[in-house]
Amino acid sequence: MAKHSIEDVIPGMVAGRDIIGQDGALLVPRGTMLSEEHLRRMRAYGVRVADVAASDGDDTTPETDAAADRLAVAQRRCRHLLTPRFQTLDLESPFGRAVFDLAVSRAATLAVAQGLDLDAVADGPALAGLPPEQQLFAEGAVDPASLVSGDVELATLPEVYVRLLAVLEDGEKTSDADLAGIVGRDPSLTAKLLKLVNSPLFGSRTPVDSIGRAVAMAGQKELTTLVTGLAALSAFSDIAPGLYDMRMFWRHAAACAVYASLLAQTVPGVAADRVFVGGLLHDLGQLVILRKLPAAAGRALLLSRVEGLPASEAEIAVLGFDHAAVGRALMTNWNFPPALTAMVADHHAPDGQPQSRETAIVHIADILAQAWVWPAFPGPPTPGASEAAWRSLGLAETVLAEVAAAGDARIAEIESLFFGASPQPTQRRSRS
Known part of the structure; x- marks a missing residue:
């Protein structure tokens, strides 16, 4: 058991002592596993520090106290390191706070388990990507004919x-x-x-x-x-691997699909298999841009990394349109069903209407897949969330922890199923 600042307390920790508000009210009894709702109540009642343990149970030892201290230190470091990736997400909203707190918790737990040197991470690049020189000037990356023709052909189904x-x-x-x-x-x-x-x-x-x-x-x-x-998916098996980390692309697609199907299980009237496919295909427009306008795609990727912009904002700055707009054109060209087209075309800007809940689910799943990616250092910027879309699903923020817990194994299986066994990531170890 150890005393922590309220900013370092995350869902899943256990109250080591009764947590009392500034007015003397009992907010959380000793031994309670803390939820996001508990944390909001503690902040509202002016709690600044709390005695918590990393997991349930009354008995502690010096070893468990030391482990809890290591986790608390990692949480503080991860909170600081991850903040730049979440500058577009509203962290004052209940949804944004829950997503960020879970990202910190997951990253800290994995960093401690893998012995990741967070000080070395702090000295590394802030966002993921290939070297910009390779993105922009690699052999075959720039096709002048495609840039001057003005005719960007779409892939055939x-x-x-x-x-x-x-x-x-x-x-x-x-x-x-x-x-x-x-x-x-x-x-x-x-x-x-x-x-x-x-x-x-x-x-x-x-x-x-x-x-x-x-x-x-x-x-x-x-x-x-x-x-x-x-x-x-099979229509885009020829993207040059030197232009973009395609493994990272497909891993994100698998994560979005899995999170969408898990969210759908708690939303009446939504079919998990439909939003699974919507999540799997939501970024197909990126592949069209990578294939037909590689130099512009490289500039957008570089701008995203340097400025910390979500991919769609960087694409608009460079191209005047984003991959969602290209996805709409592609899906229309292929005569895909309107509901599936909407999930791809509107996943960055859902209208939040009840009839658009499938699109809202893919929107939220895309954010979760960006926020909870591992390795988290570096990682892509997390896009902002539509509060109207989140509210249209009628879900409590507590469901996010359940989705995160259930998703990891399924994501690994789907990624392996579609794209082959995932290589083990190499991480920098703690300095001895």
């Missing part, structure tokens, strides 16, 4: 999706066998679809080993959504 959509839109009844035959013509798509229906997203108790069973299990409508996402 793989044939399997076009055929599948045509069959489903036909007035005649389509059998599961017909759909299985179409999907089965693409071996790569077949393998990924089978992996997906065998993942925790569907919760199958027995292995699904054929496309026919996958179609029957997922249903025709859901199958179309899943194939849509998988086909779109």
Whole structure:
């Protein structure tokens, strides 16, 4: 047990003693695991310091006290190091405060567990990215023809999706066998679809080993959504790895998809599989920009790093439009369903209306994926949140901790499922 400043106390810590307000009111009994609501009440009643432990339990030892002290020091350092990444998010709002506190807690816990040298982190770059020289001047990164033609062609959608959509839109009844035959013509798509229906997203108790069973299990409508996402991903398998960290891109896509599906489970009337695909595809416009305007994409990435701007703001400054606008054009060109198009096109600026809750979920999931990325040092800037979109979901901030806890394992599995095994990140260790 140790005494901490209220600014260093985070959800998940346990009150070591009764926490009393300045007016003498008992705010939190001893032994209570602190939530974001507890912390807001403590601040409101003027609490400045509190005796807390890192986890539940009354018995402490010098070792546990020392561990709690190390965690508290790491939390203070992480709070300072992460603040520049969150300058666009409103940290005075309940949602922004909850997201930031969870980011600090997660980063501090991982930093202590991995022996990360936070002093060395403080001396390193503030934001992630490849060296700017490589982004701007690498061989093949600048294509003059694409810059002067004014004709930015969009990628074409793989044939399997076009055929599948045509069959489903036909007035005649389509059998599961017909759909299985179409999907089965693409071996790569077949393998990924089978992996997906065998993942925790569907919760199958027995292995699904054929496309026919996958179609029957997922249903025709859901199958179309899943194939849509998988086909779109395969259309952008040729982005030059030297221009952008594509592993980081796909890791973010997987995180956004997983967080969106977890949030959807608590919002009535929203299908988890639809927002999963919306989260997976929400940044496709970035890939179009990277492929067709690599030099401009490099300048936007550099501006984002240097100024700490969210990617969309940096793109607007350089190009006059952002990847969400390009995503809208791409999805319209591909004749994607309006709901899926909205999730991609409006994920930075949802209107907060009840009928737009799927877009609101992808908006929030995108923020969580940026805020809770690991390694957090360096990490991308966290975009601002639409309070109207958050309110439209009818969720309490306490759900965010549950989403964070449930998301890590699923993100790793989805990333591996779609994009291969994730390499272990290399981190700087503490100085001996």
